[in-house]
Amino acid sequence: MGPDDPGYDAARAVWNSMIDRRPALIVRPTGTEDVVAALRFAREQDLIVAVRCGGHSIPGFSTCDDGIVIDLSRLRGAEVDPERRTARVRGGSLLSELDDAAQAHRLVCPVGVVSHTGVAGLTLGGGMGRLQRKLGLTVDSLLAVELVTADGRVVRASEDENPELFWGLRGAGANFGIVTSFEFRLHPLDGLVTHGTVTHPIERAEELAERFRELTEDGPDELWTSFGMAVGGTHGPVVSVSVLHSGSPADAERDLAVLRALDDPLEDSIEAKPYLASQRLFDAPMEWGQRFAMKSSFLASLPEALVREWGDELSRMPDGAEGGFSIWAWGRAIAAVPEDDTAFTGRDAAFWAGAEVLWADESIDAPCRSWARTAVDAAAPHATAGRYVNDVAEVGGEVARTIYGDAKYERLLTLKREWDPDNLFRLNQNVAP
Numbered sequence: 001m002g003p004d005d006p007g008y009d010a011a012r013a014v015w016n017s018m019i020d021r022r023p024a025l026i027v028r029p030t031g032t033e034d035v036v037a038a039l040r041f042a043r044e045q046d047l048i049v050a051v052r053c054g055g056h057s058i059p060g061f062s063t064c065d066d067g068i069v070i071d072l073s074r075l076r077g078a079e080v081d082p083e084r085r086t087a088r089v090r091g092g093s094l095l096s097e098l099d100d101a102a103q104a105h106r107l108v109c110p111v112g113v114v115s116h117t118g119v120a121g122l123t124l125g126g127g128m129g130r131l132q133r134k135l136g137l138t139v140d141s142l143l144a145v146e147l148v149t150a151d152g153r154v155v156r157a158s159e160d161e162n163p164e165l166f167w168g169l170r171g172a173g174a175n176f177g178i179v180t181s182f183e184f185r186l187h188p189l190d191g192l193v194t195h196g197t198v199t200h201p202i203e204r205a206e207e208l209a210e211r212f213r214e215l216t217e218d219g220p221d222e223l224w225t226s227f228g229m230a231v232g233g234t235h236g237p238v239v240s241v242s243v244l245h246s247g248s249p250a251d252a253e254r255d256l257a258v259l260r261a262l263d264d265p266l267e268d269s270i271e272a273k274p275y276l277a278s279q280r281l282f283d284a285p286m287e288w289g290q291r292f293a294m295k296s297s298f299l300a301s302l303p304e305a306l307v308r309e310w311g312d313e314l315s316r317m318p319d320g321a322e323g324g325f326s327i328w329a330w331g332r333a334i335a336a337v338p339e340d341d342t343a344f345t346g347r348d349a350a351f352w353a354g355a356e357v358l359w360a361d362e363s364i365d366a367p368c369r370s371w372a373r374t375a376v377d378a379a380a381p382h383a384t385a386g387r388y389v390n391d392v393a394e395v396g397g398e399v400a401r402t403i404y405g406d407a408k409y410e411r412l413l414t415l416k417r418e419w420d421p422d423n424l425f426r427l428n429q430n431v432a433p
């Protein structure tokens with residue numbers, strides 16, 4: 001499809017409406033052979049290549065001006081083998097497809113929290129989600145991929161086949177080829193989880209932060225927690241703790257007592273609900289077509305002073321925007337995987353912290369972006385190694401080196417020179433050969 005075709009404008013749109021690019025051509029392969037043919041064509045015509053799964057890349061890596069978009073939206077679907085507890089997922093699938101297929105057998109793969117996100121982009125960068133303390137990152141459940149390489153070969157990568165490539169794909173994956181199929185290990189999850197948020201006025205931020213730290217340190221691996229400070233909702237500036245407990249409702253009630261004992265919340269939405277319902281709760285608030293910016297950091301701790309500074313930072317968010325800070329409990333199953341086992345960098349942190357801003361009015365683009373760029377700066381003294389590649393909105397220069405650190409970056413560079421020496425796959429946090 002090209003600029004003169006009906007549907008071109010809808011087809012070129014990506015999730016973040018800050019991104020407005022006009023590719024020369026959008027192709028929608030229906031199988032691996034089509035992907036091979038599209039790549040061959042791109043090489044022959046010397047076109048810049050954008051690869052698209054869910055289209056949620058925050059800096060807009062899955063589209064381009066004047067080049068070709070290889071849009072995998074016709075390469076969707078997940079098949080589960082309940083005996084082996086594995087899922088085979090096509091390279092253009094959305095999280096909802098994997099969630100639905102796995103839960104049909106009371107199984108689960110740990111993935112992200114908005115079900116219209118793409119499996120490919122999320123997985124190839126790492127994959128955070130509400131089951132991460134029990135089951136690890138998405139990439140920790142990845143068993144193998146089928147990949148179309150820059151020179152048009154179809155290869156498999158796993159711990160046994162092309163293991164070094166498999167290492168790089170788990171954290172820097174958009175650099176090495178087009179994944180046409182993923183194979184994941186699945187885990188038992190019996191339908192119901194206890195999930196929701198307790199919200200209080202911002203004045204209680206320090207008190208709630210203390211409860212969050214207690215829950216995070218003392219709670220079981222089944223308990224995921226996040227701490228939030230936000231503006232833009234119906235209550236004015238608020239502080240909240242969100243939880244998902246994947247154990248029994250009785251265990252959840254026991255483990256969450258300390259949080260729910262706080263008087264007079266503005267809201268308490270914690271209750272038992274189907275896992276699939278919880279996975280879709282944020283689909284509407286995070287719908288397509290928003291203007292969005294963010295920045296994140298890994299933290300060793302969440303000191304009181306930082307909570308106070310971030311509380312103050314909320315008042316500097318531009319009028320008309322909404323968002324704030326969210327801090328997720330890290331560690332446990334994530335930290336159980338040795339740092340050097342995957343290209344993903346940042347397993348040693350105690351917390352992941354992100355500043356996010358959403359807005360609709362173009363005229364406040366600049367202050368919103370600028371807020372997101374600097375809002376997490378106060379965390380610098382508490383930051384640990386690595387950055388989560390899927391959150392990084394800056395592009396070019398040495399950005400990729402700051403994500404992976406020098407040693408892993410050099411290892412990725414060797415891999416890139418072997419698998420994509422001409423940098424055909426460059427619309428990503430690029431390891432430039």
Ligand SMILES: Cc1cc2nc3c(=O)[nH]c(=O)nc-3n(C[C@H](O)[C@H](O)[C@H](O)COP(=O)(O)OP(=O)(O)OC[C@H]3O[C@@H](n4cnc5c(N)ncnc54)[C@H](O)[C@@H]3O)c2cc1C
Binds near residue numbers: 058123428429
């Ligand atoms: C609303 C929203 C919610 C989010 N929630 C979470 C969350 O809970 N947890 C989390 O970890 N992250 C989350 N993210 C971040 C998300 O992981 C990244 O934006 C990710 O890149 C999205 O993947 P995608 O397939 O949708 O993106 P796309 O824009 O399609 O692709 C992203 C990158 O992957 C490459 N790529 C896409 N498909 C393939 C393929 N088949 N083979 C090789 N490379 C490919 C693209 O070229 C591009 O560089 C969220 C983002 C948004 C916008």
